Amino acid sequence: MSKQIVTMTINGKKVEKAVEPRTLLIHFLREEMVLTGAHIGCETSHCGACTVDVDGKSIKSCTHLAVQCDGSEVLTVEGLADKGVLHAVQEAFYQEHGLQCGFCTPGMLVRAYRFLQDTPDPTEEQIRMGMAGNLCRCTGYQNIVKAVQSAAKKLKAQTKESVAA
């Protein structure tokens, strides 16, 4: 099959690669870019294990073609931490025991990251709704909700600080 060149920015780095047009974004990330954080749980857009951030939106990368991302900004779980410092959502999932087997976690974190950008001051109900595209079989969500709440608090405090500074 003939290949097509795609250019995108992944976790702040520009990449250019030749891909088959049928290559799914999740396979491109996992196999070409060796970014194996995002996972495959269903390949039908239901579970959210493959969630990544494309141009400021949460995307299920199992049903998105790599060629659709030509020219896009892509963020995966590997890009959340900043120079070795965990992002508030990562820290909160750890502190609140928001993960068990860890398989849903990369998708959850990237979704939580975007959700909190869009909804910085969420109610519990909003969190449950906002995270509903991501399934977890282990935690029962209770601690995930707590983690998102605590990350929201921390992010708000950080924004205040940076405004004050």
Add this chain to the structure above:
Amino acid sequence: MNAPLKDRQAALQGMGESRLRKEDARFIQGKGNYVDDIKMPGMLFMDIVRAPVAHARIKKINKEAALAIPGVHAVLTADDLKPLKLHWMPTLAGDVQAVLADEKVHFQMQEVAIVIADDRYIAADAVEAVVVEYDELPAVIDPFKALEQDAPILREDLAGKTEGAHGKRYHHNHIFTWDSGDKEKADAAFSAAQVTVEQKMFYQRVHPCPLETCGCVASFDPIRGELTTYITSQAPHVVRTVVSMLSGIPESKVRIISPDIGGGFGNKVGIYPGYVCAIVASIVLGRPVKWIEDRIENLSSTAFARDYHMTGELAATNEGKITGLRVNVIADHGAFDSCADPTKFPAGMFHIVSGSYDIPAAYCRVDGVYTNKAPGGVAYRCSFRVTEAVYLIERMVDVLAQKLNIDKAEIRRKNFIRKEQFPYTSAFGFEYDSGDYHTALDKVLNAVDYKGLRKEQAATRANPNSPTLMGIGLVSFTEVVGAGPSKICDILGVGMFDSCEIRVHPTGSAIARMGTITQGQGHQTTYAQIIATELGLPSEVIQVEEGDTSTAPYGLGTYGSRSTPVAGAAIALASRKIHAKAKKIAAHLLEVSENDLEWEIDRFKLKGDDSKFKTMKDIAWAAYHQPPAGMEPGLEAVHYYDPPNFTYPFGIYLCVVDIDKATGETKVRRFYALDDCGTRINPMIIDGQIHGGLTEGYAVAMGQQLTFDAQGNIQGNTLMDYFLPTAVETPKWETDFTVTPSPHHPLGAKGVAESPHVGSIPTFTSAVVDAFAHLGVTHMNMPHNAYRVWQQLQASGVTS
């Protein structure tokens, strides 16, 4: 040097602490190492051609078009595996299972051929290009029909065999009859009974559906003759033994590695055709071969659970004291009997079915039956059919309460095994280790104001304008976990012990290797806590490793809540061997007798003198540097723990639901779960396990079911149809506990992760049925989705 005791204690982060999880750092940064993350040089991809029909003869398989696709390396069928004698394989239950369909297809989505290609896209193309011609046969989906005289013979390979792995087969589609208890005594109790009740119930076919599907990477090195396989397995050592037996490769040259596992819940105990095929393909091609199931394959072919058609009967006095129990089950095992139970127990631990109650006479019988459905019968987050058993007895107690018009809590209180009766031998011969059911029940009833709830319910019932029906569910379950004593429990002859090897390093850090394997339970965190408390070394410097059969001692793996009851005990006892040696070294260093020493948190000290002591860290150094004359250097130990008995965790769960009279939608208003798992190692992790188990229970009770049409087509095998609750539907959980340690376990711990699944399912049914109880309804089959509840609303005349 003498920090306060409580600071020293805290520094260990030992048992009882809600220590944060050691495994999280890699998972939150996308650095887990799951099977599909593994890449090997020259690795090929395998995909499977599956049967589109449930029952058929294979006329012809044409591989040519597939082989013509560039990048396709091989297409293999049963005929290709025949010369290697690998076209069939033994199952853990004593049956055989086709690795690739041999002349006949027995269920839809059965493995018919495999293709191996350069990448997964080409492999998928090749699957489409393999042409298989079938001659369809009538499919048998209903196990009762399968037992009719003129039912089609499903397993022609067993034709004429009247003996199965578990005794007589009385019909060509019959697998086994297994029974337990005293039939005559039970029958006599029923003849003499003042009251009897009977209830039929169907526990539907479901699937554990962990978020990660099954898969493996098999790599055979033809020069060294060594086989390495990364596999999503809850029991890697058993896999090694079976692979060695099947392939003829010595066990020492087979290395099975369970990497990070994305949830198991019983789905990853069995050995599936896909694993065997990938291994064969790697041997044939001399290159690593990866196979990863997709979700549809997972739900259709690997490891269903339940599918029990049960009839329960209770005999009782007019006052509600239970005098007898009888249970009869038709168990649909699908096309091959590949249940993952201890080998001698074809119905697992189903005979825990007398539950938390003191029932003098009991008998149960289970008949296994073949149908044209996928094989499995795994323990979906439970200890081998305990879920089915608990469901049955809890439902029956409710049914009896309703018949006698006694409150659900009251009838339980009346029949509980009393605290002073432990250890208690049940009518089925289990010796319950410890329990205090009355205290737990009272705690829950007080916490939720049970009386108040009943009052509110009466008011709701009396109000014709109420838009909802209110139901209160109550369950008091006892589990049997920690399989198990090797005198009765084995898998293919290997006793169900478990093991631990601990090495303390010269500088006072340690590594522990285990025969179990975590799938999210947090072993790397909790096991280290046990060692920290036992040895007085900070858990931070204790490394826990599992899953690699080349480094870990042999163990039977993680399922059936056996990690803490069995492996946890092995850890404690291995630690105690080290502790004993350390004491000798301490005595030598302090130049006193061992009898003059006492243990305090992290050190041996001279009795009554805080200034003379040696910490475990000092001792570790000495063990390598200046051990006493005649003592072997080093500080390590191995322990294989063969439990003397099972453990019996229990709990009281209460649930309040409001059912919309118009739509049948059921809202869980409150769910209160009290668990008693004996000694608690990490409360944070216990709570997490309980949240997860309750959520899985909610899924089973309220929505999960694998259904089939009359032709045997599986319906709803994607996440579009198969119910996995999101954060929106999932109720909020309230947890509580009591602590009744196990007297025979070295730590007093009983295991917890499965209780919430086992206990919550009947609680939801109890609550939903309770909403209809005043209308004479005694039972409703799961799943209690809105449509089915709405049907009941109609049938009961609540809505028209």
